[in-house]
Every structure is written in structure tokens, then in C-alpha cells.
Amino acid sequence: MQALDLYATIEEYLDFEDEVHHLYKTIGHTVLSKEPKTLIDIGCGQGEFCHIMELNGIKSFGVDLSAKQIEIAVSKGTDAKCIDIKDIKETYDCATATFDVINYIPQNTIKEFLESCYQVVNKEGYFIFDINSLYGFENVAQGTLNIDLKDKFIAIDANFKENILYTDITLFTQEDKEKSFKKDSGTIEQFCYKKDELSSLLQTIGFEVENIINFNLHTDEEFDKYIFVCKKG
Ligand SMILES: C[S@@+](CC[C@H](N)C(=O)[O-])C[C@H]1O[C@@H](n2cnc3c(N)ncnc32)[C@H](O)[C@@H]1O
Missing domain, CATH: 2.20.25.110 (S-adenosyl-L-methionine-dependent methyltransferases)
Incomplete structure (x- = not known):
């Protein structure tokens, strides 16, 4: 079994639900404040964030590289597809990548990956995601x-x-x-991506980094995550 599919198989036993919902709450409120009509969730996993966005009236579509994740997401009623983001031709008011997705992207392909994210966002649209901090x-x-x-x-x-x-x-x-x-x-x-390095890269690609939110997911001590709010100018 591929590593991503293996993760998909064990995800339900990991007991992260409360923490992930805390993250979804902050990312979700940020998304809603931008009033998008359409959203693509990149690395959507089992479709939970798409589901929450749909409940809030945003037409949502998920993509993931794990066929197993997509199989589960679709079985739960999410509109989702196992397809590489670079092959998506449609554009959306907002793109999201929640719970570590950007950390899964290797250094040698991160620029290309973020360019693909840029391509799927409408002008004046948003790309909102989290990364883990070094801490x-x-x-x-x-x-x-x-x-x-x-x-x-x-x-x-x-x-x-x-x-x-x-x-x-x-x-x-x-x-x-x-x-x-x-x-x-x-x-x-x-x-691991440093906040400043990633900001520069996003700006090179054409995003304006509007805000970086310091976030505590698993600990109350130092910030273990950052949430990036990027606008396509
Ligand atoms: C920790 S899970 C998070 C899933 C989901 N976003 C959530 O909030 O539960 C990371 C996800 O990223 C997906 N992933 C990893 N690399 C990817 C890539 N290059 N394109 C799309 N999805 C990817 C994995 O298959 C996995 O479902």
C-alpha cells in the first residue's frame, strides 16, 4: 500500500478530531469572511472541511493524491477527485489546504505546487492554508x-x-x-518551511500574503502552526 493510502487507512484511529476541528474553525471563519462562492480544498483527505464549507453555502470540491482518501470522501458525499492539482483546469474563489498538506510537498516541487494553487484561484480570490512551525x-x-x-x-x-x-x-x-x-x-x-521563506516564494508567484495567523493546535506553549491568508492580486 502507498504511504498516503496507508495514512488514509489509519486516520480514523488517530484521535485528532477535536484538534482538527479547532483548526477548521479558524480557517473556516477566515474563509467565510472572504465570502467566496466556490472553493477547492487541496489535499482534502476524507472531505470533512469541504463538508463544513458546503454547510455554510460554499460550493466545494476536494482533490487529493490518495485514491483511498478520495474513496472515503466520496462515500461520505463529498464532491472530490483523485487528481493532481496541476491538472485542474477550473478556477475557484478560494483554495484551501488544511492540516499539514503543504508540509507534505517536497522542497524540489514546492514552487511548482504553489504555482498550480495560484492557477486554480480566481483574480482577487484567496489561498488559505496552514503549516507546522519548527517548534x-x-x-x-x-x-x-x-x-x-x-x-x-x-x-x-x-x-x-x-x-x-x-x-x-x-x-x-x-x-x-x-x-x-x-x-x-x-x-x-x-x-519544514520557514514562514519568511514561504512568504517570499508566495509573493514571487504572485500572491499577496495578507496575514499569517499564529496558531496553537496541539500545545498551549509556543505556536505549533501558522495559517497563511494569501490573496491573488
Ligand atoms: C494530514 S492529511 C490532511 C487531510 C485533510 N486536509 C484534513 O484536513 O484532514 C494530508 C493530506 O494531504 C494529501 N496530499 C499529500 N500530498 C498531496 C499532493 N501533492 N496533492 C494533493 N494532496 C496531497 C494526503 O493524501 C492527505 O490526505
Whole structure:
């Protein structure tokens, strides 16, 4: 199984729901204040943010590179597709990328990826997303977690080295009581971007960085996230 699909399979067991909804609340209010009629959620995962935006009257469409995530999102009623953002031809009043998506993009393709985000936003439209701070990577994201369920065992081990967070995921699944456990494993890489570097890059591409909101997701100590509010001028 590909690492992104493996993450999709275990996401429901990670118990991030309350924190993610806290993030959605801030990003959602920011989106609503811009009064878009249409929205594309890039890296939409299982479609929850699209669903919330739809409930607020915004026509929302999700894209994700994980076929498994899209399968789940569509089964929950989200309008979503497994397609690379660079292949999207339509444009939207607002683009979003919530809960770490931008950190999933490697350094060697980040400019191209952000250019594709720029292309899908209408003039005067917005691109709103979050990234993890260095503090978040160093002090919150690292560590191990084991989840022991009746028919599953999930082991997660995350290490931050030279600006990259490597999250090793191992999943043992027993499909049938009589059968032995099947093992799947993979590593997700997340790349740390500095606020100033990313701002310069966004400006080079043509976005105006209107605001960067300091955000506490998993901790009350230092900010573990930043929310970028960018306008296509
Ligand atoms: C931590 S999840 C967040 C999902 C969702 N936005 C949420 O709020 O729950 C990161 C998502 O980014 C997706 N992703 C990673 N790289 C991507 C890319 N280049 N294009 C689109 N989606 C991507 C993954 O498949 C995954 O669903």
C-alpha cells in the first residue's frame, strides 16, 4: 500500500478530531469572511472541511493524491477527485489546504505546487492554508504511538531530522479471525518551511500574503502552526 493510502487507512484511529476541528474553525471563519462562492480544498483527505464549507453555502470540491482518501470522501458525499492539482483546469474563489498538506510537498516541487494553487484561484480570490512551525516539528510531532485494536495493531514512529519529519507507519490487520495478521508499512515525509521563506516564494508567484495567523493546535506553549491568508492580486 502507498504511504498516503496507508495514512488514509489509519486516520480514523488517530484521535485528532477535536484538534482538527479547532483548526477548521479558524480557517473556516477566515474563509467565510472572504465570502467566496466556490472553493477547492487541496489535499482534502476524507472531505470533512469541504463538508463544513458546503454547510455554510460554499460550493466545494476536494482533490487529493490518495485514491483511498478520495474513496472515503466520496462515500461520505463529498464532491472530490483523485487528481493532481496541476491538472485542474477550473478556477475557484478560494483554495484551501488544511492540516499539514503543504508540509507534505517536497522542497524540489514546492514552487511548482504553489504555482498550480495560484492557477486554480480566481483574480482577487484567496489561498488559505496552514503549516507546522519548527517548534511543532521539533516538540510536538516527534514520538511514538501504538494503537492496539482487536483486529489491528498500528505502530507510529516519527523523527525530525534535517528539516524533514519521517513518520514510519506499520499496520497489522487481521481480516478474518482464522487468518494471521497482514503487515503494511510506509513512511510519510513532511518538510519544514520557514514562514519568511514561504512568504517570499508566495509573493514571487504572485500572491499577496495578507496575514499569517499564529496558531496553537496541539500545545498551549509556543505556536505549533501558522495559517497563511494569501490573496491573488
Ligand atoms: C494530514 S492529511 C490532511 C487531510 C485533510 N486536509 C484534513 O484536513 O484532514 C494530508 C493530506 O494531504 C494529501 N496530499 C499529500 N500530498 C498531496 C499532493 N501533492 N496533492 C494533493 N494532496 C496531497 C494526503 O493524501 C492527505 O490526505
